[in-house]
Amino acid sequence: MAAIETRQDTATVAERWGGGRSPWDVSWSKLMMWLFLASDAMTFAGLLVALWAARFSAPVWPNRGEILNIRLAAGMTAILIFSSTTMALTVFAIRRGWRPAAVRFLAATVVAGACFVGLQAFEWTHLIRDGAGLAGNPWGVPAFSFTFFTITGLHGLHVLGGVIYLWAMAVRLAKGLSGAEGVEVAGLYWGFVDLVWVFIWPSIYLL
Amino acid sequence: MSDAHAEHGADETGVVHAEPLPEGVTRAYYAGFILLLVLTAIEASTVLLFSLPTAVRVVVLIISASIKAMMIGAYYMNLKFERVALIGIAISPLLLAVLMFFMIAPDAAQHFGAR
Numbered sequence: 001m002a003a004i005e006t007r008q009d010t011a012t013v014a015e016r017w018g019g020g021r022s023p024w025d026v027s028w029s030k031l032m033m034w035l036f037l038a039s040d041a042m043t044f045a046g047l048l049v050a051l052w053a054a055r056f057s058a059p060v061w062p063n064r065g066e067i068l069n070i071r072l073a074a075g076m077t078a079i080l081i082f083s084s085t086t087m088a089l090t091v092f093a094i095r096r097g098w099r100p101a102a103v104r105f106l107a108a109t110v111v112a113g114a115c116f117v118g119l120q121a122f123e124w125t126h127l128i129r130d131g132a133g134l135a136g137n138p139w140g141v142p143a144f145s146f147t148f149f150t151i152t153g154l155h156g157l158h159v160l161g162g163v164i165y166l167w168a169m170a171v172r173l174a175k176g177l178s179g180a181e182g183v184e185v186a187g188l189y190w191g192f193v194d195l196v197w198v199f200i201w202p203s204i205y206l207l
Numbered sequence: 208m209s210d211a212h213a214e215h216g217a218d219e220t221g222v223v224h225a226e227p228l229p230e231g232v233t234r235a236y237y238a239g240f241i242l243l244l245v246l247t248a249i250e251a252s253t254v255l256l257f258s259l260p261t262a263v264r265v266v267v268l269i270i271s272a273s274i275k276a277m278m279i280g281a282y283y284m285n286l287k288f289e290r291v292a293l294i295g296i297a298i299s300p301l302l303l304a305v306l307m308f309f310m311i312a313p314d315a316a317q318h319f320g321a322r
């Protein structure tokens with residue numbers, strides 16, 4: 001009996017992976033986005049581990065509270081959380097077929113994302129005016145500003161790319177050119193951008 | 208539409224049509240929004256309001272970040288409604304990151320000790 005069940009299981013697995021259907025019952029676009037996000041997550045993980053290795057091996061590390069604006073960064077975090085919520089509501093609305101509501105939620109997500117990028121540009125401008133750069137800074141630990149600009153810069157590029165992506169998606173959605181699947185895939189990307197910030201925010205600003 | 212596609216809701220172009228999410232999930236989104244804001248405020252307060260010992264602050268921040276990551280992954284990225292294999296893909300980078308950290312940390316700490 002057990003042997004029969006094993007053969008049946010094997011047949012099912014072979015059938016699922018034999019082509020002509022998605023082995024995990026998800027669309028190719030969603031699966032590819034997940035694989036992209038997994039590889040991108042490893043890039044950010046590598047950078048954060050490098051930050052911590054640099055901090056462990058540095059005898060002193062500048063006081064972030066005196067250099068970075070923690071309140072501004074907390075506000076940026078809240079904006080990103082708000083945008084993730086509106087993005088999730090966009091996916092919910094379009095999967096119910098409520099296209100106008102989905103467009104409105106998506107537009108709110110784009111505006112919040114643009115605000116985040118704007119505040120980050122403001123923060124960078126202040127630090128650069130204070131003399132911080134990739135190669136050095138007035139606080140005597142070059143790794144501090146190097147890791148700050150590299151990690152927040154890569155994340156900021158992701159947010160900026162996401163704003164453009166979601167803007168294009170909102171236009172396509174309003175014209176009826178995109179459906180629930182495309183919006184959901186875009187939502188995965190935006191959720192990832194927020195997820196990465198969950199680890200960047202304490203690592204850079206709070207510890 | 209072929210039978211193979213029809214079995215899992217895909218049309219002839221291979222697009223799998225998503226089912227509507229449960230009605231109650233919007234309550235989870237709003238509750239998640241409030242919870243994430245509260246956790247962010249707690250995180251910020253460890254620096255802005257309280258002068259906690261570093262070890263305590265590290266523990267608070269790790270717990271808070273873990274809860275936030277789970278909330279975002281489960282609800283905002285809809286992993287709660289996905290297949291286990293997809294959840295495995297999503298979690299694998301985190302496990303690799305933790306492994307990488309523990310592989311590098313002893314060397315970094317030794318380097319610090321040498322100074």
